[in-house]
Structure formats: C-alpha cells, structure tokens
Amino acid sequence: MVTRIRRYAQIVDILWKYGFGIALEKAFPGKTRFRLPGTEEKQPDQSTVYERVRLALEDLGPTFVKFGQIMSTRTEIFPPELIEQLKKLQDHAKPLPFSEVLAVIHQSCPNLEDWFAEIDEAPVASASIGQVHRAVLKDGTVVALKVQRPGIPEIIETDLAILQSMAERIESVFPESRMYNPTGLVQDFATQIRKELDFTRDGRNSERMARNFRDVPGIHFPKIYWEYSSSRLLVMEFIKGVRIDNVEAITAQGCDPHDIAVRGFNAYLKMIFEDGFYHGDPHPGNLLISEMGDLVFLDFGIVGVLRPEKKQLFVNLLFALTTDDVDMILKTLEGFGIFVAEESREALRDDLYIMLHDFGGGDEIAQFNFGLMINELTEVMRRYSLKVPMSLMLLLKTLVMVFDVAVRLDPQFSFGGEITPYLRKLADSNVLSAGYMKRASNSLLEAVDAAFDLPRNVNLMLKRLSTGTIRLEVVDTDLKKLQMALDRASDKIMIGLVVAALVVGSSLVLQASPVAMPKEVIWIAVLGYTAAVLCGFYAIYHVIFLKLRLER
Template identity: 50%
Template sequence: MVTRFQRYRQIGDVLVKYGFGILVEEFVPGGERLRGFGKTRKDDQSVYERIRLAIEELGPTYVKFGQIMSTRRELLPPEMVEELQKLQDRVAPVPYADIRPVIAEHCRNLDECFDIIEAEPVASASLSQVHRAVTRDGRILALKVQRPGIAELIETDITILRSLAKRANALFPDLRVYNPEGVVDEFVTQIRRELDFTQDGMNAERLGRNLADLPCVRIPRIHWDLSGPAMLAMDYVEGVRIDDVEAIQALGLSPGDIAATGFEAYVKQIFVDGFFHGDPHPGNLLVTRKGEVVFLDYGIVGVLRPERRRVFVDLLLAMSGTDVAGVISALKKLDVRIDPAVLDAVKDDLYVVLLDYRETKIEQMNFGTAIRGLTETLRRYRIRVPSTLMIMMKVIVMVMDIGTRLEPSFNFDQRIRPYLLDIAAAQRLSPDNVTGAMHSIVGAVESLIAIPGNVNETLKTLSEGTITLELEGHDLDEIVGVIDRTSDKIIVGVVVAAIVVGSSLVLRVADVPVPGYVSTLATLGYVFAVIVGFYAVYNVLRYSRGIRK
C-alpha cells in the first residue's frame, strides 16, 4: 500500500515533469526540493495539454476527478474543458493471477461456478477490468472486477485532494467563489459510489425498468448471485461502438435510426423518468446486430426530482425560443444566484448568445452552441451552478455530438422541441400537479371559511381585555412621543374652542353693559382663535400628505 507521503512524492514528481514546479512548491510538502528537477515537457505542448497528461499519469483518482471536472463548464476555460474531455481511463490490465482472488471472494469455488473465465480482459479501465466468462449452467457473462488495492489508493488520494483544496482556499482567496472544498466533496461522494459495484448494479436495474417500453434499447441483466461490492456480473453483449458509423452500416443498420433511438432514450431518461445515464461517451454505448442501443457503465447517473424536471424543460424551451427572461427565471428556480449588479450584463450576453444561435442557418444549427454559450456566460460572471444542471448539460452535448456523427443533418433543436412541448403539457396535467393544485384550493377554501371564526375570536379577546402586546424599547418611546404630540394638539384645540365660545358670548350680549376694553379683548380673542385654527388645519393637512407620500 502506498503511504500518504509516498503519494505526495509521486504527485510532486509528475507535476515537475510537466512543468508545474511552482505548484509543487506551493502545495506539496517538501516540494521546494523537487522544483526544477525532472522537467521533460515539450515546448509545443499547451498548458492545458500538459495538465491533461499529468492527470493521466497521476492515476485513477485524478483521471476520474478530471472527467467530472470536464462537466463544470461554468468553472473552467473552454480550452481546459476540451482537454479534460480527452481523458481516458483505459490502462494496462492487471494480470489475471491478481484478479482471480477478487473473483473468488464472490464465488468460493470457481470451478463449480464457471466453465471458463478468459484470462485476457475484453476491457480495462482505471477502477476495474472486464473478463468474459461462461457459467456451469451456460450463461455467458461479463465480469466487471475491481482492481486489487484500488480502494485504498483512492482513499489516500482523497485525503491529499482535500488537503490541496484547503490550501488553495487559504492561499488564493479569488478561488473561494468556486468553493474548491465543496467541489472535492462532491467528487468524493461520486467516486465512492463508483467503487461500490452493488450501487452500479442497482442503477442498471432501475434504468432497465424505466426503458423497458423502448424495444430498441437494452440494459444487460445483472446476476446478483455472482455480484458484490467489488464484482458485478452481467449478461455479455456483443456489439460495436455507437460512433463507429462504418461498423454500424456493415451490420446493415441505418446510423440515422440509431441516432433517433439513442436520442429518444435520453429524452425519456432525463425529462420523463428523472434518472439518467450520466456518462454517454461512445465506449459506454454499443449497437447490436438487432439494432439495439446498449447502455454500459452505470457508476455516474443523474437524478432529477419532478419539480426540477419541469424547470429544466422550461429552461430548454426558453433557450430554443430566445426567451432571455425565461432563461433567467428558470435559473433562479434552480437556485442559481446572480448578483443584481451584473444581472443586466448577464441578460445582454445571454441575448447575444441565443440570437447568434437562432440566426444560424437551419442546416448548421447546433443546440450545443447555445448551451456552451450559456455556460461560458455563467463562467465569465463567476456564477455557481448546481452540479446536476451541469451533468444534464454535459449529457445533452454528448448526445448531440454522437447524433451528428451518426447523421450529419441531426438537428437537436428541431427534434427536442416537440418532445419538450408534449412533456411540459403532460407535466402540468400530471396527477402530482393536479393533486398539488387540489391541495392548494382546499387550503385556500379552508382559510376563507376560517376568517369569520378568527375575526370573532379576535373580537372576543379584545372585549375580555386579555390581548397582549409585545413592544421593544424603541417602539415604546415612539408610541409615547406620538401620544404626547396628540395630547398637545387636543389641548390647543380645546383652548381655541373655549376662546371662540367665550368671545362669541361676550360679543352677543347686548342687554348687559360691558366696558369697551372687554369688547376689544373679545374681538382680539376671536381673531387669535381663527388664526390658530387655520394654522392647526394647515398642519394636519401637511402631515397627512407626508404620510401618503
């Protein structure tokens, strides 16, 4: 078993070899002793190409990490994404003598279980390799067997990746917007799932049930009596890669029909079932002599809850209809947070992207251009996006690429829009939606019926004097001030009214002789009361207008 410090040394050696000595010095313990040694890169290799080559040499953990990061177009430059998409996890196979004990863990007596296990694997990847076998009862199987010691190596690499992400967060504050530690945590969850072949088999069976109604789609049957966490036994399927047009034609099949079958299968998985095969590279899709499209490798799957599916449908419809407001609305529903300060700029960029797509000649239209434009806009403004959205977009782009290889005139936009419109209509009238609407209506009616009772209860509480108000200190001060001002106005009003009444009585008394100065005082009091009254009315009107404003 490779220790953590040995692995650090290996990583440092590889990074220095490809010209990343500065990273070694910053991130790898003891890296300053390695920088500048072993540099063998070619000068004509771009930095992104060297990153890809270094990842391939670092082994399965980093290859898987690179493959997953290739879906995060909103985080990485397009040139880097393009290189990461070239990552291949095909490696030299482990000798059968090392693989045999893993098989024996799932079948104690191999001679009783199998007539034949071919020592030469039919496929070899970084986590596992596949051997063809024939059981005693005549079943022809493909045995997907985990490489010995791979789980321990990956756990060591996970510890190192988490440490590197933490250092990156501390050393480069600008990277925090991309949440390096969160990205690594997502990767850890994914690769641990891939190491559990039992989960792999359960994913296969769920896909098989969901796609059972499509006669030209096939998911190999899992044989659980010979399967476990480190080995998965399934039906062996003969076929050619889905991107091998000549081989498909040699079987007497139409590449256009194959493209249509694969397209329909993915539309159903994503938008109807909400559970889809997440790694549709051509090596994982085979075509049989019967024209069946066979899905292989179920470690990476996407999951979409019903409410998310509806939003994704709205998002794609808005993109295909150049509806920028609809795109922004759908992104918000997917918890994509856009800074209000850049919202207008984002809308402008999206409008140009969608306009360029719509104005392309119909025979050259490629919906992948619109998706890449969307993700590039998100990256430019450092907008974080849920990983499920990026996986779905990656799958759509890969399906489109395969479709155009099989049929150059394959037009994703024309094909998917009728599906999306039908799906949107069906979703809005689905039992779940109808049930939800009924619950909302019932809740609203119940609330309406409860209004008289609530009002009666409130009035009863008020009449009993048992109502309680909770006030904070500043609220109480404000209330006291209002009361003081109101009482002052009342006092002024009462005094003015008394003066008016008194002056009126004095001036109206004609029978009783009064001194002249009394009449003069009464007249002056009358005038004073009128002036104060007008002033008071003016203040009241001005205050009322201030409140309305």
C-alpha cells in the same frame, strides 16, 4: 500514514516534473523537500499550461483522472481551453495480471469452479477502477465479469484525503480561487467516486432503467446475475456489438445510422423527462449496437436524478432556448437555485439576448445549434460567476454528449427539429402534469384551510387587542447592541438616583442642629454631599460632551 506520505511524495514529484513547482512551493512552503530525488522541474516547452495539467493528471493515476473527467463537466467554472484538455482524459489503464483478478473473483465466488465453466484471461476492457473479462457459466450462458482492481478503494481514499487537504490549502493561500469552491468540488467528486466503487449500485441502476424501458423496442440493458455478484464483482449478460460511433460497422450490420441517432436521442428524452432517471455517461464506449440492431447501454456508475419540478424547469429551459425567450431563461435558471445579483441582471439579460441571436434558430428551428448554444450559455454563467448546481451541469453535459453522438451518426441531425415536437407532446400529455396536479391540489387545500381559519384568527386578534393581551414580537438584527445600550442607560439612572439620595440625605443632616449629633456624622455628611455634587457636575459634563461628539 506512511502510505499517505509516500503518495504525497509521488504527487509532488509529478507536479514538479510538469512545471508546477513554483505554485507548489507557494502553496506548501518547505514541504516540497519530500520530492523524490533526481527529478528536475520541467522547463516550459510548446505545451500549454492546460496541456501540462492534463498530462499531470494522467500520470497521477485513476483518482486524478476521474477527477479531471468530472471537472470537464464544469464548463461554467473553468476556461474553455482547460475543459477541452480535460475532455481528452481517457479512463484506460494497463490490464492487471489474471492471477490478481482471479483472487478478487474468488473472494466473491468461493465456489468458482462450480459456477463458471471458463473465464477468459485476456480482458475485454480495462479501466482505472476495474476490468472486464468474458466468462461462461456452467449452463453455457456467456457473461461479462466486471472485476474491481485489488486495493483500489484504499488508493482512492488516500488520494481523496490528499486532494481535500490540497483544496483547503489552495483556498487559504490563493483567495481568488474561492470563487471556484475547490473544497466543494472535491467533496462532490468524493461522493461520486465512492458510489462508483460499489458495483451493486451499478447493477441496481441498470435494472431500474431496464424496467423503465421494458415496453420500448430496440433498447436493451444487460441482465444482472445477482447470485454471483457483490460490491467488487458484477456478473452481467455479455452482449456483442459495435460502438455507436462506428458508422461503417453499423451500416454493415444493416442498420440505418439515422434511425439509431433518433432512437438513442428519444431514449434519453424519455429517461430525462418521463423517468427522471438517466444514464449520465453517454460516451461512445458505453453505447453499443448489438448484432440484432438494439441500442445497448453499459456502465451505470454515473446516473442523474430529476425531481418532477426540476423536470418541468428543464422543459421550460429548453423551450426558452428554442424560442429565444430571454425572460424564461433567466426565470428558469433562478428556479434551479442560481442566484443572480440585481446589479448584474440587466447586463446578463443583454448577454443572453446576444447568445440567442447568435446561436438560436429564430423562426428556423432546424438552424438551432444546441452544442454551441450550451457552450455559450455556460461561458455566460462563468463570466458572471454564477454558482450552478452539479445536477444541472450533468444534465446539460449529458444532452450535449448525446447530441454529439447523434451528429456523428447523421451529420444532418437537428436537435431543435427533434426535441420541439417532443416537448409539445409533453405539454399536451399528462407526463408532467401529474406531479404538478398533486402539488397544485396540495397548495389549494392549504389555501382553503387558511381561508376557513381566517375569520377565527381575525376574531382572536381583535379580542387580544381589546383586552391588551396581544403580544408583538420584534426581531432586531442588532439586538445585542440594543441590550448593551439599555444596560448603560439603566446604570446611569441608578447612579443618578444614588447621587440624588446622597444630596438629599446630606442636606438634611447639615440642616440639623450640630449639638444633636457627633462631629463624625457631620463630616461624613459633608463628604457625601461633596461627592454627590462632584458626581453631578461630572454627569452633566459627560452628557454635554457625548451630545457634541454625536452632533459632529
């Protein structure tokens, strides 16, 4: 609890420093007194509010940097200016002293001296969750050690709890923010970052992709050494290479940048459309060109999964974008679970048509600009407040990043020119048809079963109808009100019967000979008769009054 309060004070302090004090005070009135002393609110300068958001996230630490990076994919929600700033967030962190890193390695590898001949103290790379060190096994194999920073799970859990409470508070204080679903965004982010904390998941993802590409030359995934690995330490093959965006170094190695661009693009197409399991973070730091000229994939914390029917939907979406088919775009978006209000449908169709006219290739597929097309598509979805699944946004973001890398390697790279033949090949092959044939066969079997059962069901219905045993179930959306109305009606009928009984009984008593009965009985009959008459008059008045009120 003390740690959470201290962390809350740090967050308040940083947000106040970057000029968000007024919004903070409105969302959490009175609680900004926990702000650390000596920090004044930053006065507005030439920095835009979105630049200050990015700077604040960087100061807030690894959890918030990761949150900003994930949110940079939600281009259908946030304005382009904010997305541009969030894309600038870099997951770099100051390297930890080697003594702290060594303590984590010892926890996973108790027999450290028996397994490793040497471990370089200087890290090869350093990020918010972990850092990478080069090491050599006893047999001389060079490996890379991905080591989790000590205490990072506790820090992230504390930040996630604060983020969740902030999101809930923002939704209650600022109702207009609900269209962005802050609590849902935080929950999605929490799920993702908790997965990244488990390094064994990273290793399993790498091995699965390696199996998928075992027969594809020129694509390489690092080997995982499971006997030394754990959830906090991943030991993998060390691969020397240059970043994929370093065109000069790639050329110096004797590789053709255009060939690398096409090979990488086709690798992602295979992952998405054939395997349904793809590398979801293709920034240049995670893609290397080895000394042998292989394209090497690194860091599998973020992966995307596509079910067979979703693969077909995405094929349809790309076909629609490259062939300027508005109806297919709309149908495909709805297939992904995106609800389009009926009153917005025609306006949305118009905007999609304008988008295709401005950025589509028409008959010249080489002129198709995928990056601008997707940016405009997400802007249209944001304008109409369409709720887009995270899986679709990750898929679009991944393809845009792959396209950007390909253009850096080869400025003449054509997205439409490369993907159209591939999509046609898919349509002509059995890659997507197997899943659809299975679904179609299941649907056919269900239809045949229903057809065989139809005569028996019709005969049973006719028998029940003829014997009067058929049961009709009526579902009313306001059944409670109907029940209350029936209760009131039955009460009135019961009162009417009681009144009628009093009138009849009292009348019979009064008509009898007064000598034959005591005076008390006669007076009781008179009182009952009088009460019944008064109740009758009131009932008549009440019915007439209600009828007149309803007619008004």
